[in-house]
Structures are given as structure tokens and as C-alpha cells.
Amino acid sequence: MPTTRVDLGDRSYDVLVEKGLLSQAGQAIQQAGVRGRAAVISDANVSRHHGAKLLASLEAAGFAPSLHEVPAGEGSKSMSQVEELCAAMAEAKHDRRSFVVALGGGVVGDLAGFVASVFYRGIPFVQIPTTIVSQVDSSVGGKTGVNLPQGKNLLGAFHQPALVIVDPDVLATLPDREYREGYAEVIKHAAIRDAAMIADIAALDPSTREVPADLIARNIAIKARIVEVDEHETKGIRALLNLGHTIGHGIEAAVPYGSMLHGEAISLGLRAALYLSEKRSGLSKEDSAKILGLLQHFRLPLILEDQITTEQILHKLGRDKKFEAGKIRFVLLSKAGDAFVSDAVTAEDLQEAIEHLRHPL
Ligand SMILES: NC(=O)c1ccc[n+]([C@@H]2O[C@H](COP(=O)([O-])OP(=O)(O)OC[C@H]3O[C@@H](n4cnc5c(N)ncnc54)[C@H](O)[C@@H]3O)[C@@H](O)[C@H]2O)c1
Ligand SMILES: O=C(O)C(=O)C[C@@H](O)[C@H](O)[C@H](O)COP(=O)(O)O
Ligand SMILES: [Zn+2]
DSSP: OOEEEEOOGGGOEEEEEOTTGGGGHHHHHHHTTOOSOEEEEEEHHHIIIIIHHHHHHHHHTTOOOEEEEEOSSGGGSSHHHHHHHHHHHHHTTOOTTOEEEEEESHHHHHHHHHHHHHGGGOOOEEEEEOSHHIIIIITSSOEEEEEETTEEEEEEEEOOOSEEEEOGGGGGGOOHHHHHHHHHHHHHHHHHHOTHHHHHHHTSOGGGTOOOHHHHHHHHHHHHHHHHHOTTSOSSSGGGGGTTHHHHHHHHHHSOTTSSOHHHHHHHHHHHHHHHHHHHSOOOHHHHHHHHHHHHHTTOOOSOOTTSOHHHHHHHHTTOTTEETTEEOEEEEEETTEEEEESOOOHHHHHHHHHHTTSOO
């Protein structure tokens, strides 16, 4: 089976990618050596489409699963939801010998991973991602957490999964908007590490809703290799995965959580990062246009709505984890496929880049 190993010493794990794998999840978890009872965390949409298949597979493998559903959407990435889930798991008699299975998109993965990191001071968890964002990005790397009204992902823990099970078939039930938003993170990976992928993404026909398994695996490998060298984002390498996220997260937090999807906010953040890369690090107009063209190809938002003010975004953005002693570490591109962390970006630059998003292309 196509497998990417994430090599992190005693926290190493496999990412399995295969069509139809969901129905063999129980067996795959057994083979990975995970033991105990399973607490499945999912959201209402995902559970409706894919819950029964997973539960049957876990039952067949002897994991006696309980199911814990949260409302769909970014609003569920909250501390109150963490507490509710932990209480429900305790009621269902889970303890330190249990493990969590996250069945869902990035919201469920981040939330369930965080629950696993604190329940009984930490239990194992398995990621079964069901959106493009979560299959190519969030299920790998161990960043878990929830939001605060003050900003995105401000509470959390690094907690690596014990196994990641990627079944591209589950993407067939994604609504169109959630399908298109997923490509923002794929385009980000191409922009920071794999310029050759730009042509491959451009060749996809979004109307066919195609998500090739090898494209998913290629993205997982990009993320895995970065996480392996800088698991805790202390060396300025993992930070590259934050391209488009400084302003993107500011926008996502400036509107009510969930009204804009993560990939949609990152699309705007990427446009701003391209603008600043042209201004500050010599990114060619040609490379910039190629990346912007991919975002247009998937009809991702590139114009900031008037009712979201620059002040609101700057206020949320000030809480970003990449601010240190008032200085911003901002990810720029020198060319397509080549990103670096810069400290040359000023507060005025950020304001100008946000204003740039109000202009037509
Ligand atoms: N930890 C990380 O490294 C990392 C990386 C990227 C994103 N994130 C986080 O991930 C979150 C965004 O994740 P997302 O974009 O997957 O959003 P999401 O989890 O909210 O899923 C989007 C919507 O699609 C629905 N859905 C999911 N899978 C489905 C399926 N197969 N069929 C039908 N409907 C389905 C969900 O119910 C939801 O309504 C954000 O909170 C972001 O901060 C984390
Ligand atoms: O895994 C990472 O590292 C990333 O930056 C991936 C991002 O796509 C993701 O949105 C992540 O949650 C952002 O992390 P944060 O530390 O900026 O909150
Ligand atoms: Zn992201």
C-alpha cells in the first residue's frame, strides 16, 4: 500500500493512502500496533456519510468504538467543545488505555487531536482525514488545537498521530465549496517547495472534481519532509508552511468563525503574500501570476469584501504566533517553489498588502 513514513524518532508514524481504505481502518489500526477502545470524534456531516463504515470496521477489529459528534464548522474548534468531548468520553468509560480516532476535516482533526493530547494527560490518536485540506495538510505534522475569539489556533499542543489513514474516495461527498477550498493548501505547497506541481495543478479540470491519489501523496511527502526537520517550528523551516497564513489567519479570525472556510482565507492570504514577495523579495510578475492563476482556476476568493476592515484584520493578526517582540516573521517567495522567512516586512507593508486585496486583479 502507498505509504509515507513520517520519521520522528519514537513519534514516527505511517500515512497510508489508498482508495477504499476506510472500510479497512480497523485492520490498519491493529497492524500499526494501536490498542484499547476507540473514541471516534466526527462532525455531523462526515458522520452521516462515512461514520457507519468506520464504526463497522472498528467493531470487526474488536475496538468497541463509541461515537462523539460535534457540530460541523470552525465554531467547534473551541475550549468548550474540548471540555464537552472529554466529559462524554469519561462518561463512556474511556480511560488512558483508549485512543481517539478523528474522522473529519481539519476542524475535527485539530480538535480531536487536542482532546487526545489532554485526556488522561495524553492518549494516542489516529487521523482519518475527509477533506482535501486535511488529507494533504492538517492530518500530518501533529499541530492540534482550538481557537480563541482573539485569534486562530491560540490554544493547542504538538501531539503526533499514531497513524494517518487517507482514503481519497471519501472526498466524493464533499460539497463544491469545500472541494475548491482544499486546493489553497495544495497551491501553497507548490509555491513553497514544488514549482513543477504548478503545471500539474493547472492541468486539473475543477469541474470533474478530480483529486488524484498521487497528488495527495506528493503533498503529504512535502509536508512530512518539512515536519521531520523542524517538528516544533523552532528552526524557521516549518514556518514556511505558513505562507499566506499571517494575513489569512487575520482575515479568518476577523469574521465570525466558520463564515469563511480556511482555504478561502488562505487564498486571500496567498495573494497578499505574492504582492509582498514582488515588493520585497524580487518574485517575478510571471511566477506570481502563475500562482494567482491557480487560485483563480479553483475560483477561490481573491478580493476582500468591503465590510471586513483593515483595522479588524490587523487587530487579529497582532496575536499571530509569528510576532515576536513586536517583529513579524513573514513568509515570502523569492521564486515559485522557493520560500523563506523574512523579517523585512513592516507593519506598513501588512496594511498595504491588505488594502491591495480590495483591488480587482
Ligand atoms: N493542524 C494543521 O496542520 C492544519 C493545517 C491546515 C488546516 N488546519 C485547520 O483545519 C481547519 C479547516 O479544515 P477543513 O478545511 O477541512 O474544514 P472542516 O473540517 O470544517 O470541513 C469543511 C466542511 O466539510 C464537511 N466535510 C468534511 N469532510 C466531508 C466529506 N468527506 N463529505 C462531506 N462533507 C464533508 C465538514 O462537515 C465541514 O462542514 C481549520 O481550522 C484550519 O485551521 C490545520
Ligand atoms: O503544519 C503547519 O506547520 C502549518 O503551518 C500548516 C497550516 O496549513 C495550518 O493552517 C496550521 O494550522 C497553521 O498553524 P499555526 O501555527 O499558524 O496556527
Ligand atoms: Zn492552513
